[in-house]
Amino acid sequence: MENVGYFAPSDVGQALELLAEQGSKATVLAGGTDLVPAINYYSLWPENLIFIGALGLDYIKEEGGKLLIGSGATWTQILEDPLVAEKAPALAQAARQGGSVATRNAGTVGGNLANASPAADLTVILLALEAEVLLKSSAGKRTVALKDFFTGPGETVMNDDELLMEVQIPLPAGSAAFQKLGRRKAMTLSVVNAGVKLNLDGDTCSGACIALGAMAPTPLRCSAAEEMLVGKKLDAALIAECAAAAVAAGSPIDDQRASAWYRTKAGTAIVARALAQAAGIGG
């Protein structure tokens, strides 16, 4: 890898021009926590790296009824930010369970989304929170709901000339929860993970979002399971039934982290825990 180009634009306009010029020859570099191992192990041979860490995209703010998180915000920023803690605590809860201190200090929310791992942790809670992403190119901009963003493992609807600028979470963010099962507690990818958001009207559920990770080629929204909860009072029996329906929407595989059989069993428990936590039901 002697001849890889390096560009470190200092503003968004320059970055978008570089992406427009280079198209598929450009590889966007943010925190590097997913990209650099691939370079180190020669599974990725970039032509040009465009480093976007100096574009000022590391903000977290509330505006127009939404929590706006710049794509360059790190996991550490998210888990320590008082606004996230107040408005979307489940997101902070998910951030705390990813990687290690040192990888959270570097890795970004934009990278977690754009890398499009089916097992990504921030992704699954953002999917449950009905987040959208703002994409920009030199030709214009668009917002895409996360449920329409992922097209396969490592694949998204983003074009080569587009940059993921911002994550937008509609507020209020309901009563949400994130649960993850890894092979150990720290520094581990999820065997299965789940994010849920419930809108509760007293103890009746008026709306539900259930997202499931590592159970399909992309992170999943489980609409059939969501509908089972609407208009109902949540109790242990309904949660168990709903969790089984959520996992039935998946198509898990056997891999080095777990078998499909295990993912189905564990996923049911993980979704049930997330639902119970969001509903404030003990256990």
Add this chain to the structure above:
Amino acid sequence: MKSILSFSLNGAPVEVLVKTTDTLLDVLRESLGYTGAKRGCDAGDCGACTVIVDGLAIRACLAIALTMSGKEVVTIEGLGKQGDLHPLQKAFHQHGAHQCGFCTSGMIVSAKTLLDKIPNPSQDEIVEYMSGNICRCGTYVEVAEAIQAVSGGKE
């Protein structure tokens, strides 16, 4: 393509010629001769290459070197030296918080950033914070003891 990278290393300015795909770890160890940060996994998993960049612990193996332009990098070599060890280095020595020693520099660098942030960490805080540094010899108990011994400024 080679470019000149300028950054601060342990308080002194350095300039070095690097390839785009060189990581900070490559440059520290192979171009600059700072071998305190170890190459364990080269994938961010083990923590042996932990260094401090602008006050935060990061994995040197995951940082493209050129992204360090203008930043302040501190390695284990910047914490203490022979005859003038950092309190954590002394405590790791006194508590036997190392066996083969491969993970130790990363452990001490991580521990330094923990104490910068939380001067008196609880046992749980130490365990959670240090969970990204892996020791194959199993010195975790002694590592936590050494950190406890230094916390709050007492050695």
